[in-house]
Amino acid sequence: MKGIVFTEFLEMVEKEYGLEMVDDIVVNASLASKGAYTAVGTYEFSEMLELLQNLSLKTKITIDDLLFAYALHFFNLLLNNYPSFFSKYTDPIELLASIESHIHVEVLKIYPDAELPSFEVIEKKQNTLIMIYKSSRSMHHFGLGLMYKTFDYFNSKATILLEKIKQNGTEVKFIITKN
Ligand code: HEM
Incomplete structure (x- = not known):
């Protein structure tokens, strides 16, 4: 997982809960990186999972809800860092349908070792x-947050249903309806 995902996550935790919480969740995890992340580095996804689990224990917020909240924060970074990815589109459905065929393809050119999900368009x-x-x-709730923010960005609204195909969340159907 790319370092930028870690650095932004810890920044959000600091903003929402303070530096003490950052220290707490890092100290209570067995991290090969020791929690010293750089935006351009690459780290094990298991480290993110440990940080999420620790934050979830401390805040009593589920991991899915934390990932959703994190996506709302992360979207602003994507918008600031990659404005051209967004300006190509005039419609949220068009943008979301192109994650797999365009957006994440471009991401892989910038970060060849990025670990990305697949989004297969069914309809x-x-x-x-x-x-x-x-x-x-199983970061579907991160995707869900990014999807809602994509609609916000186009001043549009949607109802998004999430149906787990696999109970562990590794395969999920998204049914997105523009309101
Ligand atoms: C992960 C970039 C748009 C869904 C990621 C990662 C990057 C990235 C860098 C982390 C990869 C890693 O840590 O190795 C971008 C950029 C976007 C964009 C630059 C737009 C300009 C979207 C949108 C969605 C999305 C609109 C909406 C569903 C996801 C999900 C992950 C992810 C769910 C988590 C990884 C996983 O589930 O396996 N993306 N992304 N992305 N992206 Fe995107």
Whole structure:
């Protein structure tokens, strides 16, 4: 997992809960990196999972809800760092349907070792999009947050249903309807 995902995560934790919480979740994890992340480095996903589990224990917020909140924060970074990825689109459904075929393809050119999910488009109409998310990292709620922010960005609203195909969340169906 790319370092930028870690550095931004710890920044969000600091902003929301303070530096003491950052220390707490790092100290209570057995991290090969010792919690010293750089934006350009690459680290084990298991480290992110440990940090999320520790934060979840401390805050009593589920990991899914933490990932959703983190996505809302992360979207602003994506927008600031990669404005051209967004300006190509005029519609949120078009953008979301292109994650697999365009956006994450470009991401892989910048970060060849990025660990990305797959989003298979099952159905696409003017106001509906059905996609299957697959990833060993089960970060579907991170995706859900990014999807809602994508609609916000276009001043649009949507109802997004998430149906787990695999109970462990490695395969999930997203049913997205523009309101
Ligand atoms: C992960 C970039 C848009 C869904 C990531 C990662 C990067 C990235 C760098 C982390 C990879 C790693 O740590 O190895 C971008 C950029 C985007 C974009 C630059 C737009 C300009 C989106 C959108 C979605 C999305 C709109 C909406 C669903 C995800 C998910 C992950 C992810 C769910 C977590 C990894 C996983 O589930 O396996 N993306 N992304 N991304 N991205 Fe994107």
